Amino acid sequence: MGRIVNRFSSDIKTIDTNIPEEWNDLFTCISIVGGTLFAIAYSTPEFLFLVPVLALCFIWIQNYFIKSSSSLKRLLSVSKSPLFQHFSETLAGVSTIRATKGLKDRFIQQNDARSDTIINRYNAYNLDARWLEIRVEVLGAFTVFIASYLSVLSAARLDTSLIGLTLSYALAAVRVASYLVRTVSEVQNILVSVERVDEYSQLPIEAPVETVSWLPPNWPAEGRIVFKDYSARYRDGLDLIVKDISFTVEPAQSVGIVGRTGAGKSSLTLALFRIIEAADSYWARASDPSYAHDHPLTALYSGTHGNGGSIEIDGVDISTIGLRDLRQRLAIIPQDPTLFAGTVRDNLDPFKELSDKDLWEALDRAHLKAHISSLAGGLSFEVTQNGENFSVGQRSLICLARALLRKTKILVLDEATAAVDVETDDLIQKTIREEFKDRTVLTIAHRIKTVMSSDKILVLEKGRVQEYESPKDLLKDKSSLFYKLAEQAGELDKQ
Template identity: 35%
Template sequence: MFDAITIFLLMLTMVALIISSNYYMAIPTFALLIILFVIRQYYIKTARAVKRIEALTRSPIFTHVVASSSGSTTIRSANAESILVKQFDRHQDIHSSSCWFGVWLEMISVAYLTIVTLSFLILASLTDYKSSDVGLAISSVFNGCFSMGHETNKKPPKDWPKNGEIQFRNYYLEYEEKDVIKGITFDIKACEKIGIADTGAGKSSIINGLFRMTEPRGDMFIDGVQVNDIGLHDLRQAVSIILQDPVLFSGSMRSNLDPFDQYSDQDLRESLEEVELKNDIPALDFEVSDGGSNFSVDQRQLVCLARAILRKNKIIVVDEATANVDPRTDNFIQQTIRTKFADCTIITIAHRLNSVMDCDRILVLDNGYLMEYNHPHILLSDPNGILSSMVNHTGAASAVLKQVAAETYSGRRGSFRQENLPAIRHSISLASGQRLLNAVNETEATK
């Protein structure tokens, strides 16, 4: 309502200023308003479908770019660049067509600006205009908000986010015309460590919604700022993510750490030193091969960790960052996350339960609904709870997971996590391997 009133008053003021400067402009101005009203009536009927199409046609573009980047060597060797360019243009044309309403509004605005400008030239001999009136009328048209009635360009505060508090309110997320997140409402406090567990794919969908890879329904607030209203660049620069599969780009190490040249060389070196890579990377101009193939998996993950340290964001998303690294690197990454991001809000995606058992709270989703949200030890005290069922299905590892939850609940989180995490995961792996061996033996016995 605030946006609607603001834009309405701006347009009303613009029309009044133009007509007061040149009363002949009353006729095309009212014609313009009638045209905009008619176009709006057509648009409103299809707005939901257009938004859905726009979201669906955006995904092939991202997929095509990622596939082309990873397969660039093969594409060049086969001289297939022209084929890939045509495919990308086709995807982009389909996506752009869904923005046609905004294009029409801008075209009408330009036509109106042309009429206003020409009117002062053509009618100059009939009326004695002041140059200030001409400038005021033209600048008013430039400030017109015809298309802004549907999309705003709000900017968060420069120091946003300060605390890292996140609120979800009646939050829905749709994928292929089906709700995968269904009206969930919960809060994440500043500096809280949250784990997300799910019986399906809801945990990943929440992260997609957090970065607005898919536009959600409902409201999400970060430090009181409604995320739905701000630009994607402002949002995504404020949240760091450490992925399970680390991503490096071909180019220098400097461009991998700081692609937008926002930090000094000293800051970049310090971030590499924080993750113990200073001796492995001789210079910031060191060339990184396609996908970081000249680095080990452990080193690539540490570079991604250095990126997150460098940005100093208050919200960190950890997508099972230690799944593919050795126990020593696993322990180092976990310890670094705990120390360097101690005053940050951390959201951890639970592909394996042992990675979230020491969190402050675990959010449990089932079929898109929020079912449980509390400290893991409290949730495990309910034998009929969903988290209890998930832990019990781990077999011999369940006792270790419950012990971790109990230890963290009693306030001994730091020492327990840092010293014993590799041993815990090793125990869980052994337990899983023993269950597999038992299953094979049972099958052989049956035969």
């Protein structure tokens, strides 16, 4: 995160502000130096013979300087990312840092260490610039000496005022030439920012946003989900996180997805929304830039999937659907409910498509109408960044209201009640049972209790499907993995 913030703040600022200024200074210096050399050459033509020698000296010094200064500039830019990352982590966990003994001193030490790294590299960069300045000034003084010496030799044929003009121009040329060399060097150094931003522009891109092939306007109309031998990994070259998964979710069916930590439960959600792609599919292989370059987008819709399988919703392979078209037709209540800075209305209806009546109705069905009504402004109440002026449970209920407004046929709950109290959990489960009974619901469960009323239970273990039956049938089999999970959670005594 720190690297991204650095490149989209410091580097972009350099490109937008510093580069135009430095280029303007560069052309100004070139014009002044050119005019000055012309004036000196006019009065003392002998000086022209020394111009190539002096130019080579200036260029040699500059090139010698650039080798170190570019590396130092790059190191300076890189060292800012850990500090930005540290700032983000500190702000996000400031309450925990203050409450935990010894953690405050540790974060202060880390901040000091990262700051010292930046300061040390900045000082090294400045010392490098002083090295350049000393040598340019010495070479400039030598240039003035040569111009003065030639003027004295030509005193018999030159007017006194012309000699004075030559010397004054020579003195000015020294200052401008020194600034010119520094400007040329600075232009090359700040191009490091262009190089760093260009690196991000070369990163592999996601799949197309919009659907190329025809898609029914009411898709998905039923909400039938089919996983066919589906496998996926987080990045090309890593191990598979889900392996040869095959199961079918019928329309309006509720399926609870359970398993131990790392079993691949949340990975199914990422796969359904195409945050990750099927293994060896075009877009999975395109995470390697060399592959994306050598294999243009020609076989995306060819129907081939390598050995990564596929996911179909109402008979449509989701790999042939644009990301925006796919994600807009699914609803999710995530484990960490997200709210954005703005009003409650903006968070419920960001595209201003619904009336306030619809919003209040959704809040009522999500059991949050009374609380929002008590706030100053109601729907116009300002939500702070990340919704910090709402509790985790209230944020989950707002996300639930948002899902109700979407009216999609598929709802995914990614451990949505893992961080909320039991009362809020009961409210969410009650609303889901009442309001989503005609929709397909996938519930990734942290508490076994939340999926006991599901039509079917999908049990994952090490990225594979171990069991897929109704809760009643699985609990009858004492050797089943779901039975053991329910026993550990103390749910058997409640049956």
